[in-house]
Amino acid sequence: MTLGKVLPEHIGFGTAPMGNMFRAVPDDEASATLNAAWDQGIRYYDSAPLYGAGLAEIRLGELLSQKPRDAYVLSSKVGRVILDEVEPGSRDLGEKGSLFAAGRPNKILHEWTADATERSIEGSLKRLGVDRLDIVWVHDVAQDFHGDLWLGKFEEARTGAFRVLARLRDEGVIKAWGLGVNRTEPVELTLALDEPKPDGFLLAGRYTLLDHEHALQRLLPMAQEQGVGMVVGGPYSSGILAGGSHFEYQDAPAEIVERVERIKAIADRNRVAIKAAALQFSLAHPVSVAVIPGATKPSRITEDLAALHEQVPKRFWQELREARLVSPMAPLPGGV
Template identity: 80%
Template structure:
């Protein structure tokens, strides 16, 4: 089953911000944001134990409680087991240090074995308050968290998580599985395996208006060849394309700020919102099944949906191409 056939539309709700990413948000604001997404027709929700050490799953589950489980698609991730024991020191999150410092204080075990995968799924079901998951992503077996050890983590997942999820899919317990990562190489490696084969992948930050060259070189042609779909996470590049200051989960560099300024100047000349440009660019690739921007304020949902449907003239894309702000190989909306 393809990811595209599972998803109810081109936009979902990414719940990393509900885990208090970058800042602490009140429970009421988190609940109101999920409700706004529901009220405006969004029916795909993506979460993970890692987001705030279970906080995102808890908040999403509470917000969706009472809603017909058959009316929405739910994905979460494996690779982190959340313990009852509390963390006493600082967490080692590789390049993402401090990302969820406002989340739950529970200890996080990073493990992709079969046993850890089954426990992770059981714990997620409890936190979410549901009886089943639709899609499960294998989370963060990549260089940004593990440096030179990432291949070791990938092998742990290949012999553990991949096989468990393939079995659960074959048994009909879940509908699909894949990788949820911020780098292209683990997905390329997974697609090259004889077995087990993923159904798709959630790629965060690597197919955005701001950063897409690398994905176009090898990963996306491979995905098209294998008939495997991509969900685009982080279409606003951690917020810098939505008026924020973060890129790659850190404060944006002067070079990135300058590139965004150039894109925005062209957008302003064509009366195009940069959010519309970001979402519609990520959706234009034929491998893309959906985008899942995150939000922590109800008003952001309406902005995202408006951006999705905004009319963006072909001249805008042509000028971006001429200014070398999009790759010559990138499919553009409307075949611009």
């Protein structure tokens, strides 16, 4: 089954913020946001054990466990196993640093073996309060590793998580599987394998209005040739494209702030919401099947849905192209 047939719509909800990403989100605020997403028609939800050491899955489960299971599509990830014991001291999340410092204090094992994959899925189902996942992503495989260690971790996933998920898909237990990463190289390496073959991938932050050059050079042509779909995570580049101050999970550097200001100036001149530009750009590539912005306030859901359907004039995209703010290889909405 192709990824596009699994997903019901072009926009979903990414639940990393529900894991207290960047800040401690009160329970009532998280609940109100998730309910707003459901009430406004969002029917695809993506989560991960990493998000707050299970907190995002628990919060999402409070909503979805009360809804008809066939009414929505649910994805989560493997590669991290959340233990009941508390992590002593600070935990190492690599480049993601203290991103979920306000999450649960549970110890996290970083493993992509077959056994860890099955344990991860069992833990997710329990926290979510559901009986099945529709899509499972292999999370951050080989992230923060280099050289032989990078390849060793990828091989662990290839012989472990990949094969388990391919079997579960073939048995009909899940509908699709792939990689959930914010680097293009692991996906390229996976697509080059003879087997097992993924159905798609979730690429966070690497196909956005701010950062898309590398994905266009090799990954997306490979995916298009093989009929593999992409879910775009982090379409606002960690928030900088939605009025925030973060890029790549850190404070945005001066050159990124300056680039955003240039984009915003063109958007303002054409009376275009920058959120609309961000979402519609990420969805314009034929490999893209869905985009999953996150939120911590109900009003943001309304903004995202309005941005998705906003009428953006062709002149706006032409000006971005002329200003060299988008790659000449990037497909633009309306065929510009």
